[in-house]
């Protein structure tokens with residue numbers, strides 16, 4: 010059984026992240042002796058020809074793809090293309106969107122064979138092992154008569170330490186490094202809270218499951234070995250279990266590792282002690298889910314925090330020399346023009362970095378399932394619009410225009426244009442231009458007169474709209490760091506991402 014895992018595109022801002030879901034899936038497959046390849050369409054051109062070429066050349070038996078709601082349409086389209094090249098391929102899709110919309114997915118997309126619900130690590134093994142679909146927990150599939158069948162829920166993995174490390178080597182980390190990305194690590198899964206706009210705790214369960222700190226830091230060392238300088242802990246709530254987090258920090262300190270890291274936290278799961286320890290171990294940023302500057306809204310969305318506690322937790326982090334990103338969601342239940350002002354004022358009052366997202370009622374979230382009860386009108390099911398950067402809902406007191414205008418003001422304040430899926434703001438625009446258009450790959454074998462690096466710079470300066478200076482700086486830097494390499498074949502130079 011050969012598996013092809015595909016990372017679909019999405020309009021990221023700043024830099025892309027190698028998705029942990031696919032990293033884990035590829036890790037477990039490889040560990041069990043299965044052949045796996047990755048087609049990464051997030052950091053290269055997404056084209057029908059490329060997908061067709063890959064399928065014909067690699068001939069996978071299974072194609073798996075991951076997605077969230079906003080890139081579900083793109084992911085589904087990619088599986089459709091795979092199926093059209095070879096109808097015998099088993100097409101599998103996983104991630105939080107399809108987990109909570111399995112019937113809809115299989116009904117509207119006949120080219121998708123299996124939806125994997127929640128954790129897929131062992132589910133994918135059952136699939137490639139050829140187990141009878143009706144006996145595989147945690148999937149949805151189509152019966153011979155076309156009806157969609159959901160199998161039993163799969164029990165969450167009790168001991169995360171039995172999972173092999175994520176297979177980072179299957180991804181071209183050089184591309185992510187050139188795009189200035191950081192490495193991601195998951196130290197544990199699960200969150201005991203149930204904020205009504207989030208499906209995090211429904212994905213990972215409400216009981217925290219924590220990995221052995223030694224293994225976590227072994228994995229960090231491995232990730233740093235690829236050249237990453239920064240790490241983000243992708244846990245829903247890294248500060249959930251202080252005893253565990255203290256041990257993780259102790260392990261970093263004991264090994265003398267020097268790297269900056271960041272994490273998601275709740276304002277009520279931090280104290281001065283843990284923040285100081287985190288700082289000592291290299292933590293430079295925490296992101297607090299603050300969500301609203303209005304207490305009634307916080308209560309309504311079951312956030313279970315107070316504005317005073319937010320103020321306190323921001324101060325505690327700053328005192329510990331950790332930068333804070335306060336993350337807000339506008340358009341929540343109960344939102345009015347007044348509460349929008351409350352949120353803007355509160356965000357400014359905190360005197361820290363802050364960001365706004367717009368409520369997107371994802372499948373599986375309580376706010377979607379009980380939209381009427383929460384006074385939310387859902388305006389569209391066009392999933393591509395669920396990027397949390399524009400209003401797709403209204404409340405009785407706030408129209409989509411009211412909500413969007415807050416976002417406009419926020420980005421005006423930052424002197425930045427509104428997020429535009431067609432033109433993502435990236436930290437390294439040159440790298441993005443090259444990858445998005447597969448420019449390096451399309452150069453083919455070259456016969457430079459002098460230095461191959463100088464020759465590449467000259468060629469690129471002729472074909473892309475970046476300054477020669479910028480191109481020269483970028484190319485030389487990536488070449489020196491081994492991210493962009495050339496091979497010599499029959500006396501000709503062939504460039505590639507390393």
Ligand code: B12
Nearest residue numbers: 028029030073074075077078103104128129207208243397
């Ligand atoms: C870390 C994180 C991020 C990081 C990194 C994202 C990334 N691409 O890796 C950052 C901060 C960049 C981010 C960005 C965004 N995020 Co986010 N994020 C998370 C978080 C907290 C953890 C995700 C994670 O890494 N989990 C650990 C891995 C191991 O689990 P997993 O990804 O779920 O994968 C498992 C299964 O889903 C399944 N699986 C997944 N894919 C596949 C594929 C196959 C073939 C198979 C067999 C199985 C399988 O098996 C995997 C292993 O068990 C989740 C909350 C959560 N707990 O799910 C939100 C979450 C995924 N994010 C969410 C959102 C909305 C976003 C953004 C749209 C926000 C924005 N407006 O920018 C973007 C979208 C980016 C994207 N395309 O992923 C939502 C998604 C809801 C939805 N239905 O769309 C979540 C669920 C939080 C919420 N609000 O409910 N996010």
Ligand code: SF4
Nearest residue numbers: 200202204207209245
């Ligand atoms: S928003 Fe954060 S605290 Fe609330 S359920 Fe989601 S992950 Fe847990």
